[in-house]
Amino acid sequence: MKQSxxxxxxxxxxxxxxxxxxxxxxxxxxxxxxxxxxxxxxxxYPIEDGIPNLLPPDMRDVEA
Amino acid sequence: MTDxxxxxxxxxxxxxxxxxxxxxxxAAVTDLRNTSTETPPTDDxxxxxEVGTGSGYVAETVADETGLRVLGSDLNPHACRQxxxxxxxxxxxxxxDPFRDDAxxxxxxxxxxxxxxxxxxxxxxxEVALSGGEDGRKVIEPFLEAVGRALAPDGAVYLLVSSxxxxxxxxxxxxxxxxxxxxxxxxxxxxxxxxxxKLLR
Numbered sequence: 001m002k003q004s005x006x007x008x009x010x011x012x013x014x015x016x017x018x019x020x021x022x023x024x025x026x027x028x029x030x031x032x033x034x035x036x037x038x039x040x041x042x043x044x045y046p047i048e049d050g051i052p053n054l055l056p057p058d059m060r061d062v063e064a
Numbered sequence: 065m066t067d068x069x070x071x072x073x074x075x076x077x078x079x080x081x082x083x084x085x086x087x088x089x090x091a092a093v094t095d096l097r098n099t100s101t102e103t104p105p106t107d108d109x110x111x112x113x114e115v116g117t118g119s120g121y122v123a124e125t126v127a128d129e130t131g132l133r134v135l136g137s138d139l140n141p142h143a144c145r146q147x148x149x150x151x152x153x154x155x156x157x158x159x160x161d162p163f164r165d166d167a168x169x170x171x172x173x174x175x176x177x178x179x180x181x182x183x184x185x186x187x188x189x190x191e192v193a194l195s196g197g198e199d200g201r202k203v204i205e206p207f208l209e210a211v212g213r214a215l216a217p218d219g220a221v222y223l224l225v226s227s228x229x230x231x232x233x234x235x236x237x238x239x240x241x242x243x244x245x246x247x248x249x250x251x252x253x254x255x256x257x258x259x260x261x262k263l264l265r
Contacts, residue, residue, distance in 0.1 A: 002153060008111065008135070012161035051144045051154050054162035059139075 016040035079193040081121035089125040091249040091260035112170040120147030160214040177229040200229035221263035
């Protein structure tokens with residue numbers, strides 16, 4: 001995901017801002033892996049293979 | 065081995081572009097081009113979202129043809145991966161849940177719309193991509209309830225609807241959420257007529 005996505009996304013539960021912790025990046029803009037943490041409720045969301053998983057925790061493990 | 069597995073994955077777990085995808089992409093591109101010539105260009109690049117992007121085809125086409133930045137969201141992790149491989153910025157999400165208020169100038173959605181007998185529901189990703197529950201509107205209804213929040217006040221929704229789903233019923237649901245609907249395009253097929261609705265407030 002691009003860093004600039006941070007201005008567009010929010011916590012799916014309470015719509016508050018997220019904080020990015022990137023563990024792997026590509027160039028200046030692309031985040032490959034890391035976590036997004038809600039600044040209000042503290043829920044964390046993974047970023048894997050460049051894709052943020054912003055499903056609420058109870059839906060996250062749905063892998064049919 | 066991996067390639068073959070990936071390809072099988074792509075064919076069975078992610079909805080691939082079909083007549084409905086082409087119709088939605090084409091109608092949205094034409095309309096967005098016309099709209100953008102009416103309003104003076106701004107420095108803010110317009111932002112669009114395709115909900116349920118699947119393979120990413122519609123999002124990619126609209127981005128290529130209009131120059132808009134088009135994100136794609138999907139519940140299905142396989143779809144998110146395919147869309148990203150196409151160059152679409154993919155977000156795994158349930159409808160518009162993780163997007164900010166007033167974020168988008170346009171939202172596109174080719175929803176799962178086929179009416180499905182609950183006894184025939186299969187538990188796989190293709191079912192999720194196609195089935196609209198008993199009346200075909202199981203996903204359209206929560207989408208229409210949610211889309212207004214993430215849409216900019218003068219933004220537009222491009223929604224594909226089938227005669228199987230009931231165009232009048234969908235228009236009524238949209239009106240209940242404060243939208244007025246215009247049919248941009250109709251196309252008839254042997255078992256259904258597909259319509260692209262544009263919803264505005």
